[in-house]
Amino acid sequence: MRDFDFLQPVSVSEATHMLADLGDECRIIAGGTALMLAMRQRMLTPTHLVSLGTLQDLKGIAYDETNGLRIGALALHADVACSPLVQAHYPMLASMASRVANPQVRNQGTIGGNLCYADPATDPPGCLMALDAQVVVTGTQGDRVMGIEEFLVDYYTTALAPDELLSEIRIAPPRPGTTGVYSRFLRTAAEHRPLASVAASARRSGATWQDIRIAVGASTPIPLRVRRAEAFLTQGEATADRIAETADIVAADIEPVSDARGEAEYRRDMVRVVARRTLLELFGLHHDEEQGVRP
Numbered sequence: 001m002r003d004f005d006f007l008q009p010v011s012v013s014e015a016t017h018m019l020a021d022l023g024d025e026c027r028i029i030a031g032g033t034a035l036m037l038a039m040r041q042r043m044l045t046p047t048h049l050v051s052l053g054t055l056q057d058l059k060g061i062a063y064d065e066t067n068g069l070r071i072g073a074l075a076l077h078a079d080v081a082c083s084p085l086v087q088a089h090y091p092m093l094a095s096m097a098s099r100v101a102n103p104q105v106r107n108q109g110t111i112g113g114n115l116c117y118a119d120p121a122t123d124p125p126g127c128l129m130a131l132d133a134q135v136v137v138t139g140t141q142g143d144r145v146m147g148i149e150e151f152l153v154d155y156y157t158t159a160l161a162p163d164e165l166l167s168e169i170r171i172a173p174p175r176p177g178t179t180g181v182y183s184r185f186l187r188t189a190a191e192h193r194p195l196a197s198v199a200a201s202a203r204r205s206g207a208t209w210q211d212i213r214i215a216v217g218a219s220t221p222i223p224l225r226v227r228r229a230e231a232f233l234t235q236g237e238a239t240a241d242r243i244a245e246t247a248d249i250v251a252a253d254i255e256p257v258s259d260a261r262g263e264a265e266y267r268r269d270m271v272r273v274v275a276r277r278t279l280l281e282l283f284g285l286h287h288d289e290e291q292g293v294r295p
Contacts, residue, residue, distance in 0.1 A: 001039050005048045012057055012167060016140045018050050020163035026050055028165055030074055030113040033105050058112070058167055061085055068173040073112025073166045077101075077124075080111055090171060092180030092201065096127040099184070101192045112166045115148075118156045118222070120257070121193040125152060126217025127182045129225060130199035133171045139164035148223070155221040177204040178211070183278040184218065185270045187261060194218040195262050196270040198250070198278040209238055209283070214246075214275070219256045219267040226250045229275075238283040247276035 007026075009015040019026060026048035029035055038044045052058055058074040063085040071080065080086055081097035100106050100114075100123050114124050115135065129148045137144050137151075140163045151159050151166075160166065180201035184194035197217040202209045212230045217223040229249040236242055251272035256264040280286070 001042070002045050004046055006051060007048055008051045008054060010054070012055055012138055012165070013140075015050055015052060015055065015165060016138060016163050018048075019165065020140050022048050022050075023162060028052060028113075028116070031076070031105075031109040032113075033101075033109040034113070034117045034119065052165070063089060065173055067170075069169075069171040071111060071169040071171075073168060074110050075112070077106040077109055077111060077114070078103075081106065089174055090131065090180075092182050092199065093127060093131060093171075096123050096182040096199070099123065105192075111169065115151065115169075116158055116160065116166050118152055118154075118158050119193075120155060120221055120223075121195070121218045121261075123182070123184065123194060123197060123217070126197050126215040126223040127199040128169065128171075129215040129217075129223045130180060130182070130201045130213045131171050132213060133169055135166055136168040136170065137161075137164045138167040143167070145170070149225065152222040175203050175211070178202070179204070179282065181278050181282045183274050183281070185274050193261075196267055196274050198271065198274045200275075200278050200282050202282060210234065214250060214279075216250060216254050216271055216275070219262075219271050220254050221257060224254055226253050228253055233279070238279075238285070240280065240285055243279045243283065243285065244276055246279060247272050250275040 007018055009018055025046055027046040029049045029051050059072045061075055061083045062070045077097045077100040081094050087094045111124055133148050134145055135151050137160055139161055153159050182199045184197035187195045196219045199215045201213050203211040212234050214226045214229050215223050229246045232249055233246045251268050256267035258264040
């Protein structure tokens with residue numbers, strides 16, 4: 001690891017101006033769980049680190065019936081998992097956060113840092129996409145609000161400008177009857193990064209389901225909303241057979257990556273299995289356990 005200067009701004013504004021002045025040679029550090037590993041491996045060699053750890057404006061979790069949920073970018077994964085507000089109004093999000101990586105990462109890593117690192121094989125982005133979350137990014141020229149789909153641009157790439165940082169995550173208040181499920185597949189029990197994940201949410205309206213959102217993560221360069229599958233499932237009754245057809249559409253409509261952890265077609269098959277399982281659970285239907293698949 002090369003030498004670097006460690007900077008501690010006292011305000012968000014000072015932090016953004018540091019980023020603007022230092023340019024590509026600096027990196028933000030929040031929890032540091034991914035950044036320090038990348039620096040030890042010399043994948044990144046910044047000359048300056050801008051620490052956000054003391055910025056109280058970026059911390060905390062709040063909820064009200066008008067604005068919904070507000071999560072500060074510096075909220076730890078453990079904070080999200082244990083928050084009574086998240087557990088009460090967005091149980092899928094709390095469940096997901098309780099399974100991120102391992103206890104050490106959950107108690108050190110931040111949800112904002114996770115999104116900014118844009119690792120495709122991680123849990124929060126797909127879950128937040130299924131919740132139709134927005135992010136607030138702050139720069140020297142003020143704030144911008146964008147959806148997760150707009151924020152995540154490509155493999156390890158976000159829409160952040162050089163002078164911007166992620167300051168807040170927003171999720172609208174859930175409408176009555178809304179429920180959600182997040183599921184993932186781990187290649188081995190000892191592995192902490194999912195090979196495939198599916199997050200789904202829907203709202204019961206009488207005898208039908210509305211506002212169906214399905215997001216695939218970990219198997220694609222960035223999480224992906226599968227809108228053709230959403231539309232297909234909305235058009236008819238959510239039976240086991242229809243859900244199986246929906247899972248086929250989900251698997252067909254993604255472009256999975258191939259790497260040392262799994263080939264593209266293997267990932268496609270696992271997405272199909274996880275999508276079917278997730279949707280059956282979402283709609284309260286029974287399913288048989290597929291051999292060799294761990295949640």
